[in-house]
Amino acid sequence: MNDEKQFSYPDKKIIEREITAIVKKGKIERESFPRLLLSMYRQIGVRFLIRDRKEISIAVTMAVILMFAVLTSGQERYESSSSFYGIIMLVSPILYGVLSLLPFLHSKINGTFEVEMTCKYNLYQLAAFRMLIFSVFCFLLNTVWVLAMAMKFSTVHFVQAFMISTTSLLIFSLLFLYVFTVLKKMITKVAAVMSWIGLNALFVFIDSVVYQQLLVSVPWYLYGIVICLSAYLFLKKIKEFIIQNQREGAISYVNS
Amino acid sequence: MLTVNSVSKDFGNFPVLQDIQLEFSNGVYGLLAPNGAGKTTLIKMLTTLLFPTKGEILYEGQTIFSMGERYRDLIGYLPQNFGYYKNYNPNQYLQYLAALKGISKQAANEKIPQLLKLVALEDAIKKKMGKFSGGMIQRVGIAQAMLNDPKILILDEPTAGLDPKERVRFRNLLSDLARDRIVILSTHIVSDVESIANEIIMIKDKRVLYKDSIQSICQQLDGKVYEIEMDFDQVKAFRKNFLSLSERQDNGRMNIRFIAEENIRPEWKRVKPTLEDVFLYQYQDKEVEQKV
Ligand SMILES: Nc1ncnc2c1ncn2[C@@H]1O[C@H](COP(=O)(O)OP(=O)(O)OP(=O)(O)O)[C@@H](O)[C@H]1O
Ligand SMILES: [Mg+2]
Numbered sequence: 001m002n003d004e005k006q007f008s009y010p011d012k013k014i015i016e017r018e019i020t021a022i023v024k025k026g027k028i029e030r031e032s033f034p035r036l037l038l039s040m041y042r043q044i045g046v047r048f049l050i051r052d053r054k055e056i057s058i059a060v061t062m063a064v065i066l067m068f069a070v071l072t073s074g075q076e077r078y079e080s081s082s083s084f085y086g087i088i089m090l091v092s093p094i095l096y097g098v099l100s101l102l103p104f105l106h107s108k109i110n111g112t113f114e115v116e117m118t119c120k121y122n123l124y125q126l127a128a129f130r131m132l133i134f135s136v137f138c139f140l141l142n143t144v145w146v147l148a149m150a151m152k153f154s155t156v157h158f159v160q161a162f163m164i165s166t167t168s169l170l171i172f173s174l175l176f177l178y179v180f181t182v183l184k185k186m187i188t189k190v191a192a193v194m195s196w197i198g199l200n201a202l203f204v205f206i207d208s209v210v211y212q213q214l215l216v217s218v219p220w221y222l223y224g225i226v227i228c229l230s231a232y233l234f235l236k237k238i239k240e241f242i243i244q245n246q247r248e249g250a251i252s253y254v255n256s
Numbered sequence: 257m258l259t260v261n262s263v264s265k266d267f268g269n270f271p272v273l274q275d276i277q278l279e280f281s282n283g284v285y286g287l288l289a290p291n292g293a294g295k296t297t298l299i300k301m302l303t304t305l306l307f308p309t310k311g312e313i314l315y316e317g318q319t320i321f322s323m324g325e326r327y328r329d330l331i332g333y334l335p336q337n338f339g340y341y342k343n344y345n346p347n348q349y350l351q352y353l354a355a356l357k358g359i360s361k362q363a364a365n366e367k368i369p370q371l372l373k374l375v376a377l378e379d380a381i382k383k384k385m386g387k388f389s390g391g392m393i394q395r396v397g398i399a400q401a402m403l404n405d406p407k408i409l410i411l412d413e414p415t416a417g418l419d420p421k422e423r424v425r426f427r428n429l430l431s432d433l434a435r436d437r438i439v440i441l442s443t444h445i446v447s448d449v450e451s452i453a454n455e456i457i458m459i460k461d462k463r464v465l466y467k468d469s470i471q472s473i474c475q476q477l478d479g480k481v482y483e484i485e486m487d488f489d490q491v492k493a494f495r496k497n498f499l500s501l502s503e504r505q506d507n508g509r510m511n512i513r514f515i516a517e518e519n520i521r522p523e524w525k526r527v528k529p530t531l532e533d534v535f536l537y538q539y540q541d542k543e544v545e546q547k548v
Contacts, residue, residue, distance in 0.1 A: 043355060043358055043360075044355045044356065045355060045361075047355075048351075048352050048355045048356070051352065106341075107339075110339045110340065110341055110342070111337055111338075111339025112339035112340065112341065113339070114300075114303075114305060114333070114335040114337075114339070115333065115335060115338065115339065115353065115400065116353075116356065117304075117305060118303045118304065118305065118328055118331060118333045119328060119353060119356035119357045119358075120325045120328050120329040120356065120357050120358040120404070121325065121355075121356050121357075121358060122325075122328065122356070125325075126356070243324075
């Protein structure tokens with residue numbers, strides 16, 4: 001009976017310290033998004049973030065050659081005042097899409113997915129980080145191109161072309177992320193990206209006049225709003241992708 | 257402590273595992289079951305690759321899926337089909353995985369040569385993995401799983417493709433490692449786990465059949481395993497009546513190890529049951545089952 005009374009409680013300070021330690025352990029604490037990005041960058045480094053340098057250079061070179069070809073050999077047609085806008089809208093998203101898909105394709109082909117998905121920083125996080133980098137890269141490349149186009153062709157207006165192509169790139173990046181989280185199978189993902197590009201290309205080549213009239217007639221402030229909104233959503237989605245990609249099993253099977 | 261709490265897994269309408277209840281603390285656990293029993297499925301859930309259809313998996317009381325990278329930081333995993341990049345040498349591949357695992361470059365530079373030595377690959381350190389043999393790839397896989405000094409080491413058929421010498425080396429390695437961590441390895445080769453596992457987990461008909469020490473699992477066959485010598489022409493008839501566990505030729509006669517549960521004859525030599533006997537007994541073909 002007396003045993004209970006004789007039990008000596010530890011010092012109040014020790015108790016408090018232990019409690020904070022226990023609570024800290026129990027809480028699901030995560031780094032803030034920019035900090036996570038920074039530590040990911042420091043940890044993984046450019047060497048492995050951009051592991052597939054060869055494929056990336058090929059894709060970028062091809063895009064640059066295409067851009068250059070349009071710039072140097074493009075014929076201005078005065079009847080359709082802006083025949084280049086459709087092409088401007090297409091090139092950067094395609095480049096972005098290819099660059100973003102590469103890690104998944106590599107992983108699929110070599111069967112490294114399971115190992116890469118169970119590491120501290122997994123393939124999804126790596127891919128999302130790359131998407132962030134490549135979206136900025138594609139944006140810059142695109143801007144330079146549009147600027148050059150505007151200087152060469154009188155029918156291309158820089159602000160308008162810049163707005164249109166940036167909107168296109170952002171909407172595509174956003175769609176790409178949604179497609180990625182919603183569709184589970186590699187084939188359906190690739191198919192979805194392909195059909196978006198195909199649809200746009202169809203507009204450009206089949207009925208370019210109506211399509212481009214539509215692009216040009218949208219007022220600039222509307223483009224501005226769409227750009228801000230989709231940039232915000234893109235960042236939000238990337239963040240989700242990096243931070244909460246593991247609420248489900250990494251391999252999700254389509255039940256059918 | 258890693259807890260699997262009433263976990264079920266279906267693929268579409270096809271149930272693979274049902275109501276699995278398991279607890280792991282430090283030590284070696286051998287996951288022993290025949291092909292298609294669901295070993296890999298269970299392991300993929302433990303490594304967050306698959307989400308259970310029902311139930312939950314907890315580490316220290318938290319579901320592993322909500323722990324995210326904090327859980328992945330704790331595990332080392334060798335998949336059954338270990339993939340690699342052909343143009344990397346083992347050092348480059350391990351550097352890459354070390355980067356993903358959050359290991360500093362300095363620590364990786366120290367650890368990788370040690371690990372490659374441990375799996376006897378120090379001579380192949382500069383060779384492209386595309387030129388490796390199956391067993392060599394597997395050994396890179398084992399090294400990779402131990403890179404981050406994991407608290408939970410999960411290996412799916414780690415000894416597949418290893419020669420006897422490497423098997424022994426691997427076994428010794430594991431028993432050293434298991435002192436302060438959870439090691440779970442799946443296999444259908446009984447001798448792989450017989451000497452090192454603290455506990456054996458057997459899965460049968462989608463459920464856990466046993467999770468126990470080898471000794472207690474073998475106890476159920478005490479007094480039921482016998483050996484007998486006979487002429488070749490008698491063997492066929494004998495197989496019809498008893499579950500034959502192993503047969504070997506000896507000086508022109510057959511030595512048969514078998515299970516008998518009743519009508520024991522005094523000329524049969526009683527032997528101590530092994531884990532392999534239990535495995536064969538539990539997973540025998542349906543037609544044979546009726547004989548015993
Ligand atoms: N992705 C999947 N879709 C549908 N069924 C699956 C899938 N993966 C596994 N299965 C089924 O689940 C069952 C268990 O498979 P699992 O790979 O877990 O077995 P295992 O015990 O690892 O076998 P093995 O010893 O051959 O590796 C099998 O019947 C298999 O056909
Ligand atoms: Mg398997």
